[in-house]
Amino acid sequence: MPSADTVPTTMRVVELAGTGGPDVLVPATRPVPHPAADQLLVRVRACGVCGHDLLARRGVLAATAGSVIGHEIAGEVVAVGSGVRDPGAWSGRRVALVQRIPCGACPDCTAGSTTHCRLGPGFYGEDLPGGYAEYVVASPLNAVPIPDDVDDATGSILSCGVGTGLRALRRAGTGPGDVVVVTGAGGGLGVHAVALARHLGATVVALTGSPAKEEPLLRLGAAAVLIAPDAARVRRRVAELGGRRGADVVLELTGAPAFAVALRSLAPGGRLVLVGNTEPALLPLDPGLAIVKELCVYGSAHADRSDLGDVVDLVRSGAITPMAARTWPLHEAALAHDAVERRQVAGRAVLVP
Ligand SMILES: [Zn+2]
Ligand SMILES: [Zn+2]
Known part of the structure; x- marks a missing residue:
């Protein structure tokens, strides 16, 4: 058991004073949480700022006044509960965390579908x-040790920023020979999804609204980068790259904006994976198109611990290089949100307590 006496009783956090603009993110003091017997206490070293956080702050999601948001967490295990098996494996370890702590015992968990678990801490x-805090509770069920040469800021984005794309590509069974269209490819999720799809052997057509993203996306392995294209242009490029009848897989990372174009680019039997939801809105799904082409539509949630473990291995082996992060001190969370919202951050914004 590490020196629990070195853990203070109170900690700095940034909480929501209400919901709305970045200025609702305010510094506050809270008691340090007590891990249960089967849990870990993690000293947060970095917490990524996700698009999800912006929605939460605006009041679109479940967070309310008083909530401490932040789910992209890396840190160091500073206390291990008495019921944790093999405590030596965790004590003092640097870890990245999956966004959800599952219960580990319900039918979803025992079937391996921990993302569906609603009985755990959550x-x-x-x-x-x-994670907009100095400490969080965690569990061996959502923590994965990270190598020494992966810094904290990088560690924080491995689950949400990288693992989400890996899970989505796997949901669609992406593999060698597939032509994959990635929408919102220039975003935090997108750049990693492009690199991961390439790593899985697919030919990638990246869609982005930003001409500045063309060069980096080509470097990541996209075979083509199309700037705000219409459906005909996407289909043409997909055909030139071997998808004569259309794309095998579309990874839809934007929500509404690129949906119609993405849908029309699919081949018969194509697989559409809905992942991103940056502008929550209903989508124009043409049932005729889905029926005639016998399309498969998947939803894909966050990474689970197994996905995160695979991401750590991919990073360790050099197969995937996570994008660079720009850091802000925790108490400047409002400034970080403001910069992300103004699209002033190339790479990921990360808060450091
Ligand atoms: Zn996230
Ligand atoms: Zn469960």
């Missing part, structure tokens, strides 16, 4: 206090 920032 999702950081919604069901339990999140």
Whole structure:
């Protein structure tokens, strides 16, 4: 058991004073949480700022006044509960955390579908206090050790920023020979999804609204980058790259904006994976198109611990290089949100307590 006496009784957090603009994010003091017997106490070293956080702050999601948001967490295990098996494996370890702590015992968990578990401590920032804080509780069920040469800021984005794309590509069975269209490819999720799809052997057509993203996306392995294209242009490029009848897989990362174009680019039997939801809105799904082409539509949630473990291995082996992060001190969370909202951050914004 590490020196629990070095853990203070109170900690600095940034909480929501209400919902709305970035200025509702205010510094506050809270008691340090007590991990249960089967839990870990993690000293937060970095917490990523996700698009999800912006929605939560605006009041679109479950967070309310008083919530401490933040689910992209890396840190150091500073206390291990008495019921944790093999405490030596965790004590003092640097870890990245999956956004949800599952219960580990319900039918979903025992079937391996921990993202569906609703009986555990739950999702950081919604069901339990999140990572805009100096400490969070965690569990061997949602923590994965990270190598020494992966810095804290990088560690914080491995689950949500990278693992989400890996899970989505796997949901669609993406593999060698597939032509994959990625919408919102220039965003935090998108750049990693492009690199991961390439790593899985697919040919990638990246869609983005930003001409500045073309060069980086080509470097990540996209075979083509199309700037705000119409459906005909996407289909043409997909055909030139081997998808004569259309794309095998579309990874839809934007929500509404690129949906219609993405849908029309699919081949018969194509697989559409809905992942991103940056502008929550209903989508124009043409049933005729889905029926005639016998399309498969998947939803894909966050990474689970197994996905995160695979991401750590991919990073360790050099197969995937996570994008650089720009850091802000925790108490400047409002400034970080403001910069992200103004699209002033190339790479990921990360808060450091
Ligand atoms: Zn996230
Ligand atoms: Zn469960």
